[in-house]
Structure formats: C-alpha cells, structure tokens
Amino acid sequence: MNSILLYALLGVVLFTLGLHALIVHAHLLRKILAINVMGSGVFLVLVALGVRAPGAPPDPVPHAMVITGIVVAVSATALALALLLRMQAKTGRTRLPVERLE
C-alpha cells in the first residue's frame, strides 16, 4: 500500500517542479513543457488515491477523469503551440519580455 503513496508524493513533487519551471523560465515553449509536467503530477495524485486494497480492482472513476484530462491537455498544448507560433510571427519573439525583478 505504501508504494502507492510513493507515486502520490511523486505527483506532488512533479507538480511543484513544473510550477517552478513555469515561473522561472521566460521561453514560452518551456512554459508549455512545464504545464504538461504539472498536469502529469496532478494525474498521478488522482489515480494513486484511487487504488484500493491489493486484491480489489481500482476505482475506475479517476481513470476516466485522467483519460479525459490527457486528451484535454493535448488539445490545450496544441492550441498553445499555435498561439506561440502566431506570436512569433507577429512580434519576432518567443520569450516573454524580461523585467528586472529586484
């Protein structure tokens, strides 16, 4: 049972890693990568909390939610990438403008 908690904690750490990369990086493609990693972390927590006793089958409702989530994530990623390319065509830049934060 504890190995399932290991995956849930991995999900939490992946979410935090992705959030850090989302905040720190200026390049938009890296932000999209970071959001995908955050999504994977959330899915891990959802499914890990749905595993029950070793003999019983797992709870299928989180499985369905995560499959829906994966498809929604890929369509959002596709739209975000199209927006990135459009912004680069318009402004010539793929990074957010750099502000000196003191």
Add this chain to the structure above:
Amino acid sequence: METMMALQWVLDGTLVLALLWLAWRALSSPDLFTAIILFIAFGLMMALAWVRLQAPDIALAEAAIGAGLTGALLLAALARSNDLADRINDDQTTGTGKK
C-alpha cells in the same frame, strides 16, 4: 514472498527516481530539442507508472497521446519556430523588413 515485495519496492523506487530525474532534466535542459526528447521519454516512463498503478487504459492513452502526440506537436512547433526565426533573421539582414 519477501523477495517479491522487495523486488516490487526496487521497481517502484527506480521508476519514481527515473521519472523525477527525467522531469528535472527536461525542464532545466539548455537545449530545447533535448528538453522535448527528454519529455517524450518522461511520457513513456509515465506509461510504466500507470501500469504499476493498475491503470492500463491510462497507460495506453498516455503512451499514445501524452508521449507520442504531444512529442510530435512539440517537435513540429520547435521546427516551425526555428524556421520562422531564420526567416525573420534573413529579412532583417537583407533589410527588406517584410513583417
């Protein structure tokens, strides 16, 4: 039975460490192409994690959509972005300024 439990712990521990390392390297790699390739590898290892969590449907969906399709989308976007950057550089150096 004890060795089974120990082996399962070793498998889970190795998989978790591999996922952590792949995510860290993918998010902090200086080269974008390497980052995307590492992200695809991360997606494939996630498929293994889904199998370990008794979710084979999610494993199929993650391998096909999460790793395969997202990886293809990211690589295509990187290629088009590099092409756009080259074209913008050419416009600027030749001075046509066509935006």
Add this chain to the structure above:
Amino acid sequence: MNSVARSRFSLLFRLMLLLLLLTLAGGLAYAVLSLPDQTVGLSDRVAANMETSGVSNPVTAVLLNFRAYDTLLEMAVLLVALLGVWSLGSAAVHRRVDPEPVLLFLVGVLVPMMILMAGYLLWVGAAAPGGAFQAGSVLAAAGILLLLSGKHFPVRLPGWPLRLVLVLGLGAFVAVGVTLVFANGMLLQYPPGLAGGLILFIEAAATLSIGVTLAALFLGGRPDPEA
C-alpha cells in the same frame, strides 16, 4: 538552471521562490499523506451497475455510459481547440522534401497495421483496456505518419468531407442524446438492452473524429484548398 533564469531574477527572489514552493510541496504532501488508507470511492457503485451499462470494462462504462456527458463535452473541447488553431492561420506550406525510402517503406507497412490496431482497440474496449480515445490516437499517429512522409493528399482534401468527419463524433453523441431525451426524457440515459450497441456506435464515430482532429492539430493551421 540555465543562464536565462539566473540573469532574470535576483538571488533573493529565487530563494523566496524556492521557500514558497517548498512550503507548497510540504503542504500538499501532508494533505496527501493524511488521507485515509482505504478510501471508499465510487468503485462499489460502478461495480453494482455494470450489468446495465452494456460493457464489461469498468473504465469504458464510466466514460461512455455513467459519465457520458463529460465525454461529450470533451469531444467539444477537442473541436474548439481545433477551431482555435484554425482561426490563427493557414497550415504552413511544406518545403518539398523528398522523403527517405526507409520512411516510405515503413509508412506503407505501418499505416495499414495502425488502422487495423485502431479497429481492434475500439472493439476490445468493451471488455479489456482500450476504447475510443486509445483507438483514435493510434489513427491520429497513422495520419501524422502520412503527413510526415510527404504525401500531401490530406492537406488537399476538399472542404466538406474533412469537416464532416471532424464533427462526426460530437454529432453522434448529441444525436443519441437528443433522441434519448425525446424517448426517455433524460439526456444520455441508455436503455439497458441497447446500451452496448449505442456505446459501440458512439465510440466508432468518436474514434474517427478524434483521429482526424488530432492529426489536424498536428498540421497546425487551416488546410487551404488548392488555390
């Protein structure tokens, strides 16, 4: 961290950010660890209603029967994302690159197999891991292989067959739902005898639609007719 991050933020900001994120991670980990070991979940209620669902794979039953409305909305999300991508511009014109013979050979071997595999995943989704999304994604991968191998014919499809296939999944879902509203009075409540057949019908339409939508998302823009 690469040099971009280091030049953007001062040391103090980065330390504060790390501290805040560690607090967040700690709080989330505490929340996850303090949950009870055996959650009651919805697994029992799903198992109790499996006979009326028409399939024997619980995940497919949840996706296509018990929570069918969420799947309907998910098909709509896919379509809206594609409309968003299409509204941003037309598809990039490919440079004419002669594809490698290895790629062409592999495409000739792999694409029929992938179509077959997609059909298998669709069919077996009722009893084993599989289903419309997995099958649709394999179809999309076959479509992307075709796009990459230089066969431009999907881009030159005339307008309405492509659009028809794109809305087929959502349309089948909505058609079944509306018909059931008139027949039963409730949206997407399948009569137990017809549930299996309705699920297969919706899944088949959804597989085609998902495959074409994901491949069109890879294309990255509106496919212009030959001008």
